[in-house]
Every structure is written in C-alpha cells, then in structure tokens.
Amino acid sequence: MTIRLYDTSARQIRDFDPVKPGCVSIYLCGATVQAAPHIGHIRSGLNFDIMRRWFEYRGYEVTFVRNVTDIDDKIITKAREQGRPWWSIGYENERAFNDGYTALGCLPPTYEPRATGHVTEMVEMMRTLIERGHAYEADGSVYFDVRSWPDYLELSKQDLDEMRQPAEEGITGKRDPRDFAMWKATKPGEPDWETPWGRGRPGWHLECSAMAHKYLGSAFDVHGGGLDLIFPHHENEIAQAKAFGDEFARYWVHNAWVTMSGEKMSKSLGNSVLVSEMVKNWRPIVLRYYLGTPHYRSTIEYSEEALREAEAAFGRIEGFLQRVTELAGKTVEPAAEVPPAFAEAMDDDLGVPGALAVVHTTVRQGNSALAADDKDAAVARSAEVRAMLGVLGLDPLDEQWAGASEQSEDLHGVVDSLVRLVLDQRESARARKDWATADAIRDQLAQAGLAIEDSPQGPRWTLSAR
Numbered sequence: 420m421t422i423r424l425y426d427t428s429a430r431q432i433r434d435f436d437p438v439k440p441g442c443v444s445i446y447l448c449g450a451t452v453q454a455a456p457h458i459g460h461i462r463s464g465l466n467f468d469i470m471r472r473w474f475e476y477r478g479y480e481v482t483f484v485r486n487v488t489d490i491d492d493k494i495i496t497k498a499r500e501q502g503r504p505w506w507s508i509g510y511e512n513e514r515a516f517n518d519g520y521t522a523l524g525c526l527p528p529t530y531e532p533r534a535t536g537h538v539t540e541m542v543e544m545m546r547t548l549i550e551r552g553h554a555y556e557a558d559g560s561v562y563f564d565v566r567s568w569p570d571y572l573e574l575s576k577q578d579l580d581e582m583r584q585p586a587e588e589g590i591t592g593k594r595d596p597r598d599f600a601m602w603k604a605t606k607p608g609e610p611d612w613e614t615p616w617g618r619g620r621p622g623w624h625l626e627c628s629a630m631a632h633k634y635l636g637s638a639f640d641v642h643g644g645g646l647d648l649i650f651p652h653h654e655n656e657i658a659q660a661k662a663f664g665d666e667f668a669r670y671w672v673h674n675a676w677v678t679m680s681g682e683k684m685s686k687s688l689g690n691s692v693l694v695s696e697m698v699k700n701w702r703p704i705v706l707r708y709y710l711g712t713p714h715y716r717s718t719i720e721y722s723e724e725a726l727r728e729a730e731a732a733f734g735r736i737e738g739f740l741q742r743v744t745e746l747a748g749k750t751v752e753p754a755a756e757v758p759p760a761f762a763e764a765m766d767d768d769l770g771v772p773g774a775l776a777v778v779h780t781t782v783r784q785g786n787s788a789l790a791a792d793d794k795d796a797a798v799a800r801s802a803e804v805r806a807m808l809g810v811l812g813l814d815p816l817d818e819q820w821a822g823a824s825e826q827s828e829d830l831h832g833v834v835d836s837l838v839r840l841v842l843d844q845r846e847s848a849r850a851r852k853d854w855a856t857a858d859a860i861r862d863q864l865a866q867a868g869l870a871i872e873d874s875p876q877g878p879r880w881t882l883s884a885r
Contacts, residue, residue: 422477422766424641425716427649427671428574432768438638438669442482443474446631446668448644448652449485449531451623452512453493456519457691458710458721459677459684465707466674466715466769467643468525469811473765476757476810484634485528487513490535491623495609505610506535519694522703523710524812524819530634534626538612541621541629544663545601545614553662557592559604559617565597568658574671575650599655601625624655631656632665642668646675647683674715684721692721701726704820708733708813712775716768732779736804737815739782742789742879743801750816751798753805761807771811778807838869842878845871 422435437443447467450460464485474481489509498505513533520527545561548554553567565571565579572579582597600622605611611618631639644653653671660667676683684691697706709729713719744750756762758781764773785800808814841860848856861871864880872879 422474423768424670424672425768427673430576433670435640435670437479437640441478441480443479443641444482444635444639445471445484445641445643446627446635446639447483447485447528447642448627448648449487450513450516451488451491451493452509452516453491453497455512455515456694457677457684458694458697458706459691460516461519461523461525461694462677462710462719463643463645463674464520464525465523465711465812467672469711469715469771470641470643470672470769471526472810472812473769477766481529482635483526483528484530484532484631486627486630487516487531487533488623488626489513489533490610490620499608515695522694522698523707524704526812532630532634534621534630537626537629537633538614538621540633541602541625542614544625544629544632544659545616547663548601548659551662553658554601555594556616557594559619560592560600561602561616561622562593562598563601563655563659563662564594565599565658566595568662570661571658572650572654574654574657577650599624599651601659624652625659627652628656628659628663628665628667631667632660632663637664638666639668641670641672643672643674646673649673672715675718677710677719677721679721681720701730704813704815705730705733711811711813712771714768714770714772733813736778736782736808739785739789740801740804740816743785743797744816746789746794747798747801751801751805753809753814754799754802755806757806757810758803761810765810774807774811778804781807838864838880842871842880846878 423432424435425432445467447463449464450456467483467485471481471483487509490505494505494508498508501508545554548563549556549561552564554561554563556562572582579597602614602616602619602622602625605618605620609620611620631642642653642656649671657667678684679692694706701709705726709726710719712729719725740751757765758777761774761777764770764777767773781800781803785797785804788794788796788800805814805816809817812819814820841864845857845860848854848860864871869880
C-alpha cells in the first residue's frame with residue numbers, strides 16, 4: 420500500500436510521491452531556544468521521529484533536518500532580563516532540548532543547523548528577492564512585499580485584504596503593514612551581522628527558507644511543524660522560497676498541540692510541563708508512549724490520570740515480553756516484518772492509534788498462548804510485538820533503552836529478592852491452607868503497588884498501575 424499523508428495545503432490526505440524515488444527529505448521546524456522544553460515541544464519531535472522511522476521501515480533513505488532558532492526577539496529579551504549573553508541563553512536551552520529528545524528516544528537528525536550559522540545564505544536569498552522585486556530595504560531592514568507574490572496565503576487560505584499581519588515591535592518603513600521583516604536593522608545592545616544593507620539580524624521566517632534550501636535543495640518532500648506555525652511562519656517561508664525560485668515543500672504536515680485545561684501548552688501562559696521534571700517522575704519510555712501514540716493531528720489534553728493509564732497500558736505490553744523472555748530463556752528477536760494490519764494503519768496518514776490496537780491485540784493473543792502453554796505461538800507473537808514497537812521507538816528490549824533497562828534491572832533484582840521473601844511466606848500460608856493470611860499478604864503487596872499473579876511456574880509479581 421502507498422503511504423498517504425494529510426497535506427495541510429491541500430486540506431486532504433494525498434498519496435506520497437517523493438521528489439527522488441527511494442528517498443525522503445523532511446524539514447522540521449525545531450526549537451526556538453529561549454527556554455527549556457515542555458512536553459508540547461517534544462511531542463512535535465516525537466511525531467516526526469515516528470514518521471521518519473516508518474519511512475525507513477518502508478525502505479526509504481531519509482534525510483531529516485531539524486533546525487535550531489538560536490536568535491530571535493524572545494532570546495534577546497531573556498538575555499536582557501537575566502543579564503546574560505544571548506548566545507549563553509540559546510546554547511543552554513539547545514542542550515536542554517537535545518537532552519529531552521534523547522531521553523524520549525528520538526533518533527538524531529541528519530542535520531541540525533543553527534540560524535546564526537547561515538547568515539550568508541540568508542543574505543543571498545534577500546539579494547535575489549530584492550533584484551526580482553519581491554523585497555525591499557527600508558531604514559536598514561529588509562521586508563518581503565506580500566502583494567508582489569499572488570499566491571501569498573496559499574497555505575492558510577486567508578484573504579489578504581482581510582488579513583492583519585501580527586505587529587512587529589520597532590519595525591518602521593514598511594510599504595504595507597502586512598509586509599513582513601526578513602532582516603531587522605541593528606539596535607543598541609543587540610547582536611548583529613554585516614549585510615549590503617547595513618548591520619542587523621535575521622527575521623524568523625527567513626531562517627528556515629534559507630536552511631531548507633541549503634540542506635534539502637530547491638524541492639523537498641515534507642515540511643513539518645506545529646499547527647501554530649501555519650501562519651505566519653510557514654506562510655511566509657513559502658512566499659520567500661517560491662519567490663526565490665524554489666519549488667519548496669511538496670507536503671505540509673502539522674501536528675496538534677498538548678493542552679492543559681483546553682489551552683495550548685506554552686511558556687507564555689505559564690502552564691508548561693518541563694521535560695526535565697517529567698522524566699524525574701515518569702519513565703521516559705512511558706512518556707514517549709503517552710505523547711507518541713495518539714494520532715499526530717489529535718490534541719492531547721494533559722492529565723496525570725491519562726499518564727497513569729498510559730503507564731498501565733505500556734506495562735501490559737512489557738509484562739508480556741518479560742514473560743516470554745522467561746519462558747524462552749532468552750530475548751526473542753523482532754520479526755522481520757510487522758503484521759499487515761499494523762502496516763496498513765501506519766501507511767494511512769501514520770495511523771498510530773490503529774497500529775497500536777494491533778499491538779495490544781497481538782499481546783492478548785500472546786498471553787492466551789502463554790496460558791495454553793503454547794511456547795511457539797507465544798514466541799511468534801512476541802517477535803511481532805517487538806517489530807511493531809521498534810517502528811514506534813517503544814521496544815523496551817531495544818538497545819536504545821539499554822541504559823534505563825540496566826538501571827531498572829539492577830533495581831528490579833533488589834526488589835525481587837525482598838518480594839520473594841514475602842511471597843515465600845504467602846506460599847507457606849497457602850500450603851497450610853491459611854487462606855486469610857495468604858490473602859492479607861497479597862493485599863499488602865497490592866497496596867505497595869505490586870500485582871501478584873499465580874502461574875503454573877509459581878507466583879509472579881509486576882508493578883501495578885499507580
């Protein structure tokens with residue numbers, strides 16, 4: 420089946436037809452590094468990590484670019500407030516973002532360019548746009564003339580005559596208030612770079628057009644980002660790039676938000692949940708399950724209860740894999756191919772919820788095989804589960820999670836020794852038919868967060884849902 424993606428520009432799901440056969444090029448608007456990341460930021464990275472993994476599973480060679488906006492108004496404001504160099508703010512938070520991506524199992528991008536490293540490319544783009552009559556200089560700033568490009572607003576489907584461009588503080592000399600700044604003239608105390616039109620710094624939109632052109636060429640496959648970037652950021656990227664002469668992106672893919680009390684999670688609203696804090700209270704692989712398994716176009720309403728449900732659901736998958744490993748006496752390798760129903764769901768606009776349903780169905784089939792003492796069937800289902808989880812970046816037995824697994828195994832061994840002492844007391848009570856004592860021990864373990872399962876091989880404990 421052909422992979423199909425929802426294209427925001429077309430407002431419909433389209434068959435994927437790459438620019439270059441057998442290859443996929445993806446540009447994702449990455450971090451603006453004025454502050455540490457919350458889980459809403461990392462969700463975007465997770466969604467496109469899953470996209471990348473699926474394309475690679477389907478045999479494509481993927482080039483994945485995720486940029487870093489390391490200079491903009493917000494970073495400069497933060498630096499002024501904190502009395503620190505602007506680059507110090509940016510570098511600290513860039514590392515925090517990368518730590519967050521790594522903690523939640525995102526593969527590193529092929530390229531991760533910083534805006535400040537591409538001023539030369541931005542100047543070249545502005546020079547060409549001015550020569551072609553699509554941009555102009557005024558008071559040391561350079562603006563894009565939106566009326567010079569008839570297809571402006573093709574992505575957001577707005578009417579130019581009814582549109583109001585968001586205000587840009589300190590911007591003067593525009594011919595039309597809806598024109599947007601590609602380059603901002605220097606101000607006292609701000610970082611700046613030399614250009615033919617005087618010293619200044621980049622405008623946000625110009626950065627991505629220039630970097631996408633440098634790393635992916637004049638035409639590439641997928642441009643991604645959050646829904647909030649459709650306008651003005653992505654709209655302005657398109658105008659600059661196409662007026663410059665690029666075909667630019669063939670597909671525009673946007674992920675929905677993580678919300679709290681119905682509002683988009685954001686630093687400005689003060690309702691963010693920082694990744695660095697979340698991983699102290701929740702296992703990173705559980706956070707990945709929670710953020711990565713809803714459909715990328717569906718809003719996630721954050722709640723502790725939803726996280727506990729995700730933890731319990733993932734625990735059932737882990738428990739099955741653990742029981743098969745114990746039965747087989749070794750780790751079962753992933754199957755060479757995922758089940759057809761899983762592939763069908765993923766091909767259809769990255770339908771992770773449908774694909775995950777196949778995972779849970781396979782786990783149930785595997786548990787039934789375990790109950791029937793059918794080792795071969797249980798091992799086969801385990802191999803299929805590992806193959807599917809691998810595509811989603813959620814295989815707990817994969818070396819990607821090895822560090823966390825080793826630490827968990829050390830702790831598991833200590834807890835297991837202690838729990839075994841209690842279970843031996845319970846088994847003694849059961850042997851003398853003292854059911855009241857046996858049940859009391861089981862209930863006390865349940866209160867401590869442990870679920871006890873009596874199997875033909877003896878009692879087995881697992882962590883229960885919080």
